[in-house]
Amino acid sequence: MRKIKLTRANKSILLKALAPYYYQEREFGHSTQEVGKLILKIDSLPADKRASFSAEEIHLMRITINRLRNERLSKGQYTDAADDMLLKLF
Numbered sequence: 001m002r003k004i005k006l007t008r009a010n011k012s013i014l015l016k017a018l019a020p021y022y023y024q025e026r027e028f029g030h031s032t033q034e035v036g037k038l039i040l041k042i043d044s045l046p047a048d049k050r051a052s053f054s055a056e057e058i059h060l061m062r063i064t065i066n067r068l069r070n071e072r073l074s075k076g077q078y079t080d081a082a083d084d085m086l087l088k089l090f
Contacts, residue, residue: 001052001053001054002052002053002055002058003050003051003052003053004050004051004053004058004088004089005048005049005050005051005088006042006045006047006048006049006051007047007048008047008048009081009084010081010084010085010088011042011043011045011047012081013065013068013081013082013085014042014061014064014065014085015039015042015043016068017061017064017065017067017068017082018035018038018039018042018060018061018064019039020064020067020068021035021060021063021064021067022035022036022039034056034060035060038057038060038061041057058089061085061089062086062089065082065085065086065089066086068082069082069083069086
């Protein structure tokens, strides 16, 4: 377990990154239980508090945030918030 402090902006970025992944996995018929639990966990956490995450949860967050960042880069959009969140996860 690793503790990470989540600001309001980082919570928002995580939820924006995880939601499309959840729906994509659901569309393919894959299990969405772990992603769904992580979304609910992040959503229920108060901002600016430290929360513990497992290695699997952190791995899932890294993958989905990196996808969101790459999507934004391909569209020429601003990525500093996603970059900041990725740095917190390393």
